[in-house]
Amino acid sequence: MKAIVQNEYGSVDVLELREIDRPIPGDDEVLVHVHAAGVDPGVWHLMAGLPYLIRIMGFGLRAPKTRVRGTDVAGRVETVGNSVTQFQVGDEVFGGCDGSLAEYACAREDKFAPKPANVSFEQAAVVAASGFTALQGVRDHGKVRPGQKVLIIGAAGGIGTFAVQIAKSLGADVTGVCSTTKTDLVRSIGADHAIDYTQEDFADGRQHYDVILDTAGNRPLRHLRRALAPRGTLVIIGGEGGGRWFGGVGRQLRALLLSPFVRQQLRTFIATDTHADLEFLKELIESGQVTPVIDRTYPLSETPEAIRHLAEGHARGKTIISVRGETA
Numbered sequence: 001m002k003a004i005v006q007n008e009y010g011s012v013d014v015l016e017l018r019e020i021d022r023p024i025p026g027d028d029e030v031l032v033h034v035h036a037a038g039v040d041p042g043v044w045h046l047m048a049g050l051p052y053l054i055r056i057m058g059f060g061l062r063a064p065k066t067r068v069r070g071t072d073v074a075g076r077v078e079t080v081g082n083s084v085t086q087f088q089v090g091d092e093v094f095g096g097c098d099g100s101l102a103e104y105a106c107a108r109e110d111k112f113a114p115k116p117a118n119v120s121f122e123q124a125a126v127v128a129a130s131g132f133t134a135l136q137g138v139r140d141h142g143k144v145r146p147g148q149k150v151l152i153i154g155a156a157g158g159i160g161t162f163a164v165q166i167a168k169s170l171g172a173d174v175t176g177v178c179s180t181t182k183t184d185l186v187r188s189i190g191a192d193h194a195i196d197y198t199q200e201d202f203a204d205g206r207q208h209y210d211v212i213l214d215t216a217g218n219r220p221l222r223h224l225r226r227a228l229a230p231r232g233t234l235v236i237i238g239g240e241g242g243g244r245w246f247g248g249v250g251r252q253l254r255a256l257l258l259s260p261f262v263r264q265q266l267r268t269f270i271a272t273d274t275h276a277d278l279e280f281l282k283e284l285i286e287s288g289q290v291t292p293v294i295d296r297t298y299p300l301s302e303t304p305e306a307i308r309h310l311a312e313g314h315a316r317g318k319t320i321i322s323v324r325g326e327t328a
């Protein structure tokens, strides 16, 4: 089968379209014929091996342990292991699965759920990583409640477009921060207000928010706290940049250290993939409360181009790699 393989860390030039063996599912695993795979900044980090912190965390010191890139996926079940009970050959599924930038990908059955009936394989393929992060940021760490004023920084990005819709589904009054050409998009997915960060400073002290979710921008902690209500909650999800060793993590650590000493709650987290949340996201999509926003679609052979586009840091929703379209 064709797959995007890397044998060393580096720029997009380390990504090669190669012919490799098809994975063989274990007893509790499902082999999926991949129709589409989503990509996000995490794919870039694993490709580059940056910040170095991720190598120490177990992704491989000198080279990536998993040679086929990609995690998000949607496709059709090709074969199932002996003890698989939830899926049958031919089922349409989506979820998170290492090595999804390939014609076939394999993972435990609990990594998948039935594909939402009302969206395409391409839309379903971009849900897992960004959807988990947005859901857990808004619901579990932000604890967003109806009527609360919520600010989402990076509202037009992969996580931001999910976070805006999820916060609206919970009844919040949502303000999205993005660049000039994306304010229409941010309003179109339900934000009550959009702030163009090139024209307006959300931290000028005029507005205070009950919850701030920061997915981008790397504004200093003191700026974020200035925009937060006295007993508000800040959730730092991410933000690119920072040094080669720790990336943007310094800001997150400072928030955790300061939080016990101030009235505001300053939080951060690393998203986890759970089957319950995958089912929850499926329901949000099927009920029409969340619709994945698609930026660009690339064929598998142009994965390096897609990663280069993401690395520019100005995504407009999610980027898709259409696998079946190219290889069918």
Ligand SMILES: NC(=O)c1ccc[n+]([C@@H]2O[C@H](COP(=O)([O-])OP(=O)(O)OC[C@H]3O[C@@H](n4cnc5c(N)ncnc54)[C@H](OP(=O)(O)O)[C@@H]3O)[C@@H](O)[C@H]2O)c1
Binding pocket: 040, 041, 042, 129, 130, 133, 153, 154, 155, 156, 157, 158, 159, 160, 177, 178, 179, 182, 197, 215, 216, 217, 218, 236, 237, 238, 239, 240, 269, 270, 271, 310, 313, 314, 315, 316, 317
């Ligand atoms: N904590 C976790 O578990 C977790 C999980 C996944 C990802 N992350 C991290 O979360 C971050 C966001 O991921 P993503 O997938 O949403 O990235 P993305 O799809 O690349 O989107 C980033 C968005 O931020 C916007 N942006 C850039 N500078 C900004 C600024 N100064 N103010 C406001 N918006 C700005 C960009 O567009 P415009 O500038 O054009 O508006 C873009 O839309 C990344 O750093 C990623 O590594 C964390």
